[in-house]
Amino acid sequence: MSPTDLYPTRRFDEPRLIYRTEDPAVWGSAADGPLAQQHLDGHTQHGFTPVEQLLTPAELAAAQNEIEQLLHDPSLAGDERVVRERTTDEVRSVFDVHKISPFFAAMIRDDRIAGVARQILGSDVYVHQSRINYKPGFGGAPFEWHSDFETWHAEDGMPRMRAVSLSLAMTENYHFNGSLMIMPGSHQTFVSCIGETPADNHKASLVKQEIGTPDQASLRLLADKYGIHQFTGPAGSAVWFDSNCMHGSNGNITPFPRSNLFIVFNAIDNSLVEPFAADRPRPEYLGSRDWQVLN
Ligand code: 6CS
Ligand code: FE
Numbered sequence: 001m002s003p004t005d006l007y008p009t010r011r012f013d014e015p016r017l018i019y020r021t022e023d024p025a026v027w028g029s030a031a032d033g034p035l036a037q038q039h040l041d042g043h044t045q046h047g048f049t050p051v052e053q054l055l056t057p058a059e060l061a062a063a064q065n066e067i068e069q070l071l072h073d074p075s076l077a078g079d080e081r082v083v084r085e086r087t088t089d090e091v092r093s094v095f096d097v098h099k100i101s102p103f104f105a106a107m108i109r110d111d112r113i114a115g116v117a118r119q120i121l122g123s124d125v126y127v128h129q130s131r132i133n134y135k136p137g138f139g140g141a142p143f144e145w146h147s148d149f150e151t152w153h154a155e156d157g158m159p160r161m162r163a164v165s166l167s168l169a170m171t172e173n174y175h176f177n178g179s180l181m182i183m184p185g186s187h188q189t190f191v192s193c194i195g196e197t198p199a200d201n202h203k204a205s206l207v208k209q210e211i212g213t214p215d216q217a218s219l220r221l222l223a224d225k226y227g228i229h230q231f232t233g234p235a236g237s238a239v240w241f242d243s244n245c246m247h248g249s250n251g252n253i254t255p256f257p258r259s260n261l262f263i264v265f266n267a268i269d270n271s272l273v274e275p276f277a278a279d280r281p282r283p284e285y286l287g288s289r290d291w292q293v294l295n
Contacts, residue, residue, distance in 0.1 A: 003159050003273065009192045010154050010277040015215045016192040023161040025187055025242045026120055027267070033119025034111060043120060047187030048241040050231065054112060054168055060236040066103045067132050067170050067259060070094050081285045083206045088139040093206060095285040098130040098263065108263055113166060114294045116240060117265035120164045126291035128152065128163055128266040132170070134259045135178050140252035142178065144213045147191065148264070149243035151205070151212045154197060154277035156287030161187075162270040163243040170259040173232050178252035180239065180260075183226040186246035191218045197278040202286055214246070222246055268293055 006022055026044050030037040035049065043049045055063065071091055076082050081095040097104045108114060108127070117125045134140070148165065152158040173179035191214040198204075201211055214222075226246075231239055241247070243264075252258055272289050275281055284290055 005276050007153050007190050009150055010197055015194055015218050018190040020188045027122030028119040033115045035119055046184040047245045048182055048239050051238040053236050054238040055236045064170055066101055085141055086207050090136040091134050093131045093133050095131045097132055098127050117164055121162055121267040123267035124293050125265040126293050128264040128288055130263045132261055135252050137255040137257045140178055142251040143249045144209050145219055145248040146213050147244045147246055155275050155282050157273040157275045160270050161244050163266040165241050166263045168238040168261040169235050171257050172234050173258055175230055175232050177254045177256045177258040178249045180231045180249050181228050183222050183246040184229050185226045186222050187242040187244040202282050
């Protein structure tokens with residue numbers, strides 16, 4: 001039997017705002033890992049923690065080379081883990097990069113990455129999902145406003161808000177090439193969305209999400225209350241953000257791609273159950289059930 005549903009969504013006729021009371025954003029303490037108390041406090045308050053430069057120049061160059069390889073990897077042709085833009089057919093995302101690439105598999109085990117995830121979640125962790133978002137120039141499409149947790153709860157059966165994501169810039173993120181926007185503090189409010197989950201929703205939602213995106217009135221309330229922060233920074237800069245942050249990004253009509261590596265860590269005690277609002281779970285590459293603890 002599934003546990004109590006603290007975050008009902010895609011179930012009611014009207015949207016609801018549900019205040020988060022049970023799940024802290026930070027579960028560990030300063031003694032547990034690389035982040036100092038002030039960073040943990042900032043994470044609790046804003047729901048995210050920016051990192052000015054996560055990688056050394058040599059590591060960054062190697063990572064950039066690796067994402068270029070993945071983009072052109074002939075063995076991935078026709079693979080469902082490669083998602084293309086609807087209008088331009090350019091690669092939008094490649095999933096499972098921590099399984100496809102030994103380089104990224106090793107990189108994410110580093111204390112600067114897995115160590116921080118364990119510290120924030122106060123637990124051993126595993127990778128729930130990993131992807132590169134390429135956001136190509138001349139037509140990279142937007143990501144609509146959403147909370148990742150809403151989808152992971154509804155479609156993957158993630159029970160609680162005890163997951164954290166790392167977004168690591170692989171190209172410079174300018175304010176004009178579709179960089180990430182987050183409403184600071186919005187992780188404290190869960191927006192229960194309207195609409196039922198269609199069968200195989202991920203086939204559409206990974207190109208343009210429509211189900212599980214909040215209604216405009218809820219978004220306006222949240223934006224008025226929390227404001228909007230836009231992340232910019234050079235390749236190698238990063239941000240850790242809570243699973244329930246309200247976030248999105250604009251399209252990219254500039255010539256400059258905005259590529260990010262995106263890794264989702266989940267606490268091992270928060271592993272997936274049956275979906276809370278979908279007929280069947282999504283594929284393994286979107287929400288892992290066959291995971292291994294990171295060490
Ligand atoms: O499907 C996912 O897991 C992620 N992708 C999208 C477009 N929305 C929800 C979540 O961030
Ligand atoms: Fe997201």
